[in-house]
Amino acid sequence: MRTPLFRLSVLVCCLAALTARPAAAKVFDPTVFTLKNGMTVVVVENHRAPIVSHMVWYKVGAADEPAGKTGLAHLLEHLMFKGTPTVPAGRFSRLIAEKGGVDNAMTSRDFTAYFQHIAAEHLPLAMRLEADRMAHLKLAEKDFRSEREVVREERLQRTDNDPGAMLSERLAMALWMNHPYARPVGGFDSEIRGLTRADALAFHKRWYAPGNAILFVAGDVTPAWVRELAEATFGRIPGKAAPPRVRPPLEAPPADIRVALAAPTVRQAEWRRVTVAPSCGTADGKTVAAFDVLAEILGGGTTSRLYRSLVLERKLAIGVAAGHSGMALGPGTFSIAATPMPGHTAEEIDRAVGAEIAAVAQAGVSADELARVKDRLLAERVFARDDLFAAPQALAQALATGCTLAAVEDFADDVAALSPADIEKAARTVAGPSAQAILTPAEATP
């Protein structure tokens, strides 16, 4: 991410990211069309305020980096603010701010996204600037070098300074091994230092093209106006075939894998468990939805099965949560995280969590539990529609990770079609071998 955003401090860190799933069904009612050069355009009308969210998502992420060049996709995200022949380095964000807009960018394993939130009357400016840097990125060596240092500081701040983030990084490496999802989005410092201006320009040339991008506009606009603007800006960039993206399958671990990280700054132990799960890149919508529902039933809040068992009844943990990450081009993941109560071990947590997963796999879920989750998703549909900035995030992420818009819009239908047997089947997958991680103070033994 290019600029630091406010992040809520949650008890079980990192679950917010893991629990991301399609916000609701038939929520946004988007208009979709394609420019002649292959660029997909998605428009969601919302006339409540005279503002617009303008985003360009590129279908390229950290998992598409060449070997030995971790951090390249993310560094390029930063370098996209370093100028073109007509917009000098550093001007982009200032031009947006001078019109009262805010901008930022983000990189994940599967996508790189840029956005501006701005008064609707300034959409033409945002679109012109975004199209300009898609086609005409220009990098001065000195700007490249200083930004590489910024990215190194970002890694220090977001990962090396934060034991929970280090644990996540090492757990992913243990789970994914030689799969591209093993690479940290922020990169390894030794590899970031070796990245060159030529690497960045080559990566830009290879991946940043209209046919590999999605334009997303939500807010006080009409599809006709967006089309007119898009054709006059992005539409003038020549089309070019995007390279195929490779996401090999991943076999589940042969047996449970355990990572233990003992860091001197740790004051509170943490426990994590991850299994490979279906994603919309690898399975149909209903299969994926079953894992989303399982996550809610097992670990969605204080009425969930894991909270009742581990926190309320057995007092093994201070907090616990579960999440399914199904918006991925490659395999998805099912994650459970717990904050152990002092005096209780990772093994106790592991056994208790295993027992709850097994209970669903063997005895199933009640009709009431399933009905509640379905009800919750219907409510979330209303809440998501209320938030102008929710639409681009959900829909664009779907398209950038190989999912369809229907995966978002029909999500509630997929959920409604689920039976208790579908949830049991998902639980049997989750009950399989996992990668687990425990964070402990350096002086204690896990």
Add this chain to the structure above:
Amino acid sequence: MIRRLILALVLLALTAAPAAAAQKTQVVTGKSGVTAWLVEDHANPLIAVSLLFRGGAADDPAGREGLAHFASGMLDEGAGELDSQAFQDRLDALNVSLGFSASRDVFSGRMLTLSAHRDAAFALLRLALTEPRFDAEPLARMRAAFLAQLRQRQESPAARAGDALFAAIFPDHPYGRPPQGTPAGLATVSADDLHAFARTRFTRDRLIVAVVGDVAPAELARLLDATFGGLPASSPLPPVPPAKPKLSGGVAALDMPVPQAAASFAQAGPGRADPDWHAFQVMMYVLGDGGFSSRLTEEIREKRGLAYGVDAGSAPLAAAPLVVGGVGTQSARIGESLALIRAEWEKMRRFGPTDAEVAKAKSFLSGSLPLRLNSSPAIARSLAALQYHGLPPDELDRRAEVLAAITPARVRQVAARWLTPEALTFAVVGETAKMRLQTP
């Protein structure tokens, strides 16, 4: 990480909501005298509520540090006839989102519900505020959770730098204590303390309510009476005493084995009601609050690659308004970042911003007002903040005019009047052996 501290402090400074919403704001008063600002909007079948009680963690009694924070986590853990699980179960079954939090000055609550469950949702809110149970089981469970939070907070150099800064500049005032509490304070808080807290803090004279969504004024008036009418009329608690921050201009360094040092810094600033407020915001936008348009970001990040994030902005605490900033730089070079911050501070004090910088800052501050209209909860928060600061519902219509009238000369005058680089006080957390800190 840096923005975490600053945003937590300036939350109430962000009073912007768009002119369109302000125009539609109705003031609704129930028979009980409880008043709310309402933006009626039937586009979506939902209702968002934002409420504030004046008085926050700074009112925690000595020896009960963390009481307000503790209470914020306990109100949905059982109330009336419903024990903890029954209350949570009810929220869950109705898909009502209800939450509370405490800052130094304010105790705030938020609720989001489908309008179909309107009455049941407001009934749960009433129970939480007027009949919280504070049963032994949730008390022990949440105490463990809050203590774990404090331990995790100790893992963050940025959080520790913020805590150290406030401890240093408010040695004899409750502002010097972290709003999240202390291990000793949280360990001591009892059910009696929490009951006393609810009785004395949740009073109608301290209450501010804002509502956005699918509810008519007459219905809301009835809900206000039913929900808040039973609260005591006034609080016996005295206001927080004025604070005089001890701004020595020094650097307090704490050792922590992390590769990147985190620094927090502060000086005195204008309060929200100060006539200099808006001109000061224009100046701070140029200096440190304007993201990539700010001088601090330009000098420290863009030119030198010294940090991922650096910023500084107003934190208008009720008893001691401040300017607070933060930066993160590898320990060996953090001294360079601090020296640059001091130098930019001094430069701004002496020469102020250029005419062009003032124009661009004003353009952003006016033009960005509508961006906070993205959701019903966001509008409700803005309306509550306006009330907190004693501003009128049409404040945002006036805001653009106020900004337009600010001249570059006025901004330079404010810079010279307020900025005190010699009193800019720092706390740094990182590998102290590697730091090369110059004293001013």
